[in-house]
Amino acid sequence: MKILVSLCLFYIFLFANDDESLSSLLQKYKKYSDLSHKTRNETIGHISVITGDDIKKMQANKLSDVLKSLKMFNYMDNVYGVHNLTVLSSANSVSSAVRMYLNDHELSSVHTMSPFLAWDDLPLDFISHIDVYYGEGSFILGNEPGTTIIKIYTKSPFYENGGLLRNTISSKNENETSLMYASNGLGDWAYLAFVNQSNSKYKEKIDGVNVSKDSRREYAYLSLQRNKQSLDFGYSDISKEPFANLTSDLTSNKANLETTNYFLSYSDLYDNDTIKLNISIDQSNRKFYSSNDEGLLVVPVIDFTNAFTTVITTPKEFEEDLDFSKYQTSLSKTFSTENNSFTIIGSYKQKKYKLNTRSYTDMMDRYFDNVKFSEFDKEEIYSLMFEDVYRLNNSNHLIANIRFDKYNKNGGLKNHNERMYRIGHIWMANDNFGIKSFISHTYLAPSFYLSDFASSTQTNQTKDLESEDIRHYSIEGVYADENNRISLMYIHLEIDKFFVPDSNTGLYYNYDQIVTGDSLLLEYERQILSNHKLYLNYNIAKSNQATRSSKSGGTLRVTGSFDDFDYFGELIYKRGYKIENIKIKDGYDVNIGVTYNITKDLAFLLKGENIFSKGSKIPYKDYLTNEYKVLSNNQPKALCSLKWQF
């Protein structure tokens, strides 16, 4: 009993002195200076935050290390071996509904609108934290629509003011080096510079033939900041063996995929931070080569009239070299009164697609050069957006958005106007319980990639796909206290004119039936003592379409530290499913890690990934035999790192 009383007194003493001690003030100052506190914007959507502490303790060296446990998604490599996020139960293809930002800059590819080819393995050494917003939140961000937004924030050079060097090697003979340096000592200016190079290895055998996702990656980032001004430069260069790519039998004779991307983004705030200006330029290049005696499914050039024409027009060697560019500017102004915050945003974007070369040789050994899949290679988007956040009282906030987009397209495609709107309500019943709900009507316009792969026969020979119309309804109940946060969210989605591949040709068209989906997402975080954390999510999805990937699954994770050690353990579960006649087993991806902090600035890290080799497997279709081949997504490996802060 004495112990109990002493413990109570000790806690009371700590509470009573909490505001007084300089150390506790410093601790609080660090917490409130944390960028995740500043960047969190409740009006964008339903939030999950991956904190800097999570990234550190999970030894998440790369973005893919945190994406694989994201709720609502299956994390699967697509046929190019690109780590891709696919909504539960949907087909594993090129993801286009996820918008990803590095600070203010949108990273999505101009080609496919997916950010993952170039940025799926973005190193996280220079990243402060990641906010994930569920729901249509692109209004205030002034960019293309997307039903999930991943906002990645870099560390602040003002606070970082030092360097970091990390080297990692793995049991698969992979290596990675990161170097970051930040300084606030350039007069009023501060800078953060980061470089990283890595290589990763993955080989698997299909019917005795090797398929590979081996890659070599380089990333660089430079940020210059002064007051509210920020100039960011980003670079990525990836060269990889593109796994099954477009081969009809999943195994190529020889293949390579290279992509180089640059961006420059400038942001500034004026008039007491009520005016925000952003200007950015993106340039990227994509080179792809593949040869396969059994054929390549470059479907826009195959004549599907009959079996004979299909066989003889199928390419066996294919090569392309494409350039993409994007110029964007946006300006927003917020007018605030005591209970009202009204924002108006205008933006202009221009996207260009340049075909340097595209050639192929078909099964009859005929060679074709300068092959265009579509004449569409330039798009301009003018947008005007309004947002109003109205504080009804201390407990209720109403959000209303409307957005008008005007698309000007060349290549014989029709110009079109789109409209989006959303209403939302945030209700805080008390300090611990609240409900957030949104209704939004939005759309997804076809990318250059989809237009290239559009079906002529299904679009009256125009290859002009219409935008998908999306109706998104979501409601989330949250309970939070000092140590716990529980969120239960329900999402209902309806999509008209869904982009689907034709079952005969693989070319895309607008599906004439409504696609519906429902998801129930549970997320629970518990802080245990000062430095241990339990995280759990469990998600279930249902759709009126055939199941193409796992429909339910979850993550259980513990992270923490004691003495000089940090640890984490994680189980990612994906429920098994049937695709056509193939049964995919339940997946249990177990990752563990321990960090030994030798000094405050030097750490030794050990991590095991998919240690029991029971992680989820992915089915890939062999179109020659019409059978699925099932391959592991992550192979088991051990990683060892040394991290030095200076």
Add this chain to the structure above:
Amino acid sequence: MAVLMKILILLLTLAYGIYGNNYLFLMEKELNEIELESKIVAKIAQDLVGQNEVKVYLTHYNIEEQEAYKKFINITSHCVEADIIFLKKNKTLDSSCEGLNKIILTNSYQQFVEDDTIIGAFFWAKARPNIVFSKNRLKQNNITLPQSYNQFIEDL
């Protein structure tokens, strides 16, 4: 009984929550970092001078920063009236402060190391806020800080 005690202690330990970091919905960011920064500067100033009423002269701080500081500190616009001068990074003292022999703090570690008239610094490095005082300079100015400051004092 012993088992019950252990469970009680465990529950109490788990329920204890000054470390919690959960937001329900963060609609209004009430506590801003400049206010907390000023609270820390106020605390240091009071302990350096050894009294609760302290006048601080801020050099080269903008209006927004000065307003935030005013919530916790008695700010003076005349250097001569100040007990403590808080010098912003890469800035030099105003001519009105020269020769007044005041206690000077800065938010730059480099400036603190290079300028021996500066007693202490409050700055960011390696993503952590830091406080540091010079043992010799405190001694020269006959300043004795409370025991809890020992961790912040360097042999400089």
